[in-house]
Amino acid sequence: xxxxxxxxxxxxxxxxxxxxxxxxxxxxxxxxxxxxxxxxxxxxxxxxxxxxxxxxxxxxxxxxxxxxxxxxxxxxxxxxxxxxxxxxxxxxxxxxxxxxxxxxxxxxxxxxxxxxxxxxxxxxxxxxxxxxxxxxxxxxxxxxxxxxxxxxxxxxxxxxxxxxxxxxxxxxxxxxxxxxxxxxxxxxxxxxxxxxxxxxxxxxxxxxxxxxxxxxxxxxxxxxxxxxxxxxxxxxxxxxxxxxxxxxxxxxxxxxxxxxxxxxxxxxxxxxxxxxxxxxxxxxxxxxxxxxxxxxxxxxxxxxxxxxxxxxxxxxxxxxxxxxxxxxxxxxxxxxxxxxxxxxxxxxxxxxxxxxxxxxxxxxxxxxxxxxxxxxxxxxxxxxxxxxxxxxxxxxxxxxxxxxx
Ligand SMILES: [Zn+2]
Numbered sequence: 001x002x003x004x005x006x007x008x009x010x011x012x013x014x015x016x017x018x019x020x021x022x023x024x025x026x027x028x029x030x031x032x033x034x035x036x037x038x039x040x041x042x043x044x045x046x047x048x049x050x051x052x053x054x055x056x057x058x059x060x061x062x063x064x065x066x067x068x069x070x071x072x073x074x075x076x077x078x079x080x081x082x083x084x085x086x087x088x089x090x091x092x093x094x095x096x097x098x099x100x101x102x103x104x105x106x107x108x109x110x111x112x113x114x115x116x117x118x119x120x121x122x123x124x125x126x127x128x129x130x131x132x133x134x135x136x137x138x139x140x141x142x143x144x145x146x147x148x149x150x151x152x153x154x155x156x157x158x159x160x161x162x163x164x165x166x167x168x169x170x171x172x173x174x175x176x177x178x179x180x181x182x183x184x185x186x187x188x189x190x191x192x193x194x195x196x197x198x199x200x201x202x203x204x205x206x207x208x209x210x211x212x213x214x215x216x217x218x219x220x221x222x223x224x225x226x227x228x229x230x231x232x233x234x235x236x237x238x239x240x241x242x243x244x245x246x247x248x249x250x251x252x253x254x255x256x257x258x259x260x261x262x263x264x265x266x267x268x269x270x271x272x273x274x275x276x277x278x279x280x281x282x283x284x285x286x287x288x289x290x291x292x293x294x295x296x297x298x299x300x301x302x303x304x305x306x307x308x309x310x311x312x313x314x315x316x317x318x319x320x321x322x323x324x325x326x327x328x329x330x331x332x333x334x335x336x337x338x339x340x341x342x343x344x345x346x347x348x349x350x351x352x353x354x355x356x357x358x359x360x361x362x363x364x365x366x367x368x369x370x371x372x373x374x375x376x377x378x379x380x381x382x383x384x385x386x387x388x389x390x391x392x393x394x395x396x397x398x399x400x401x402x403x404x405x
Contacts, residue, residue, distance in 0.1 A: 001133055018153055018156060019055060023094075026093075030092055037135050037136055047070045048071075053065055053067060053164075057304075071170065074139055075146050076142060076143060084177045084288065085175055085176050085177060088150070089162070091124050091127065091153070091183075092124065093154050094119065094258075104254050104359070109257070121260045122262065124184060130182050130275055131151065134275060135147075135149045143279075143284050155231050157304055158327045159230070160328055164328075166235060166237075166240075177282070178242065178243075181242065181243065181244040183244050183246030183247075184247050185268050190267070193275070195221050196230075197226055199226065199294065200236050207282055208221060211278050214277050215274050225297070227364060231244070239293070240291065296393060299333065299391060300329060300330040301335040301363070303360025303361075305357060305358070305360075306322070306325050311323050314345045316347055340389065343382070344382050346360070346379070374392075374393055375390050375391070
């Protein structure tokens with residue numbers, strides 16, 4: 001796995017900024033690994049699922065970028081259960097070069113100068129390395145259910161790759177048994193990985209018990225709620241049991257210092273061994289995982305930060321007012337029912353102007369934390385028109401309300 005991280009986090013891949021040459025090169029490289037491992041193409045004759053997306057803070061206003069997911073399949077060994085899928089996924093894009101679109105970059109904590117290429121080793125070359133390692137073992141000894149290995153593009157721009165997969169799934173969404181997404185597996189030495197969003201199925205706790213028994217490592221269930229912070233989210237928002245297996249941000253996350261030299265390979269190896277047992281337990285589980293996540297608080301909006309120039313062009317009059325851009329809308333969710341559209345610019349929540357750096361996660365948390373039946377009013381700009389949309393959260397009744405003013 002060391003070699004995978006070393007290659008993907010080398011300067012030749014330019015930090016794998018989504019939509020740029022370095023990410024394209026990384027996709028080609030991962031595709032070769034899929035072929036070498038003997039994964040079958042997950043998209044008819046190809047591993048590639050291309051998509052376009054709206055980047056966060058693009059260098060030119062209104063830019064639309066292209067990226068791709070890479071999908072490889074290992075058919076299940078049980079004729080009956082092979083029609084059900086376990087997805088193991090990891091995003092392969094990173095922060096890229098300075099001057100490319102900026103997905104939430106921060107200055108280095110130690111004050112060191114930025115070196116121009118943000119190699120994104122822990123986030124998320126480590127996840128890709130673990131995915132390839134598990135794929136090797138699954139090819140050698142397939143479980144009962146089929147396994148799809150997916151390297152998602154452009155995650156750093158509010159998950160358009162995984163959202164595209166959910167919007168245009170190459171397999172029926174209801175054939176997905178469970179999703180295990182991988183993030184940042186080489187930080188926090190000595191700590192076990194966290195399994196987040198376990199509220200999506202009661203089966204997760206049983207699985208974690210089995211894995212704990214088999215490996216002696218107690219995995220930590222965390223963030224039981226469905227939060228839009230990684231590629232498991234579009235699946236969970238669409239009613240699929242989905243978790244992220246990983247660790248929280250480190251001092252290097254989204255900074256120039258996220259380099260090969262800062263990854264703990266002993267921990268990456270240990271966590272990948274536990275991951276293998278997790279994937280196997282899920283793929284062999286006797287019962288189909290039921291979905292039990294609370295979708296009455298899930299907005300279904302994927303949003304990115306805008307630049308001052310983008311806000312000006314869209315007609316935001318107050319220069320101190322921020323605005324986040326609706327980048328994707330997950331089908332079947334509150335956002336779709338309320339007719340939010342890609343390109344909408346949300347400027348106020350409950351009449352309060354947004355901060356300049358607001359990228360929309362605050363709205364997600366407010367929906368999760370609000371009292372049942374609470375109303376969250378979003379003011380938005382669409383084609384120069386001001387609209388208002390009210391999210392009614394926590395009750396299971398979100399009758400569309402849409403009034404111009
Ligand atoms: Zn990540």
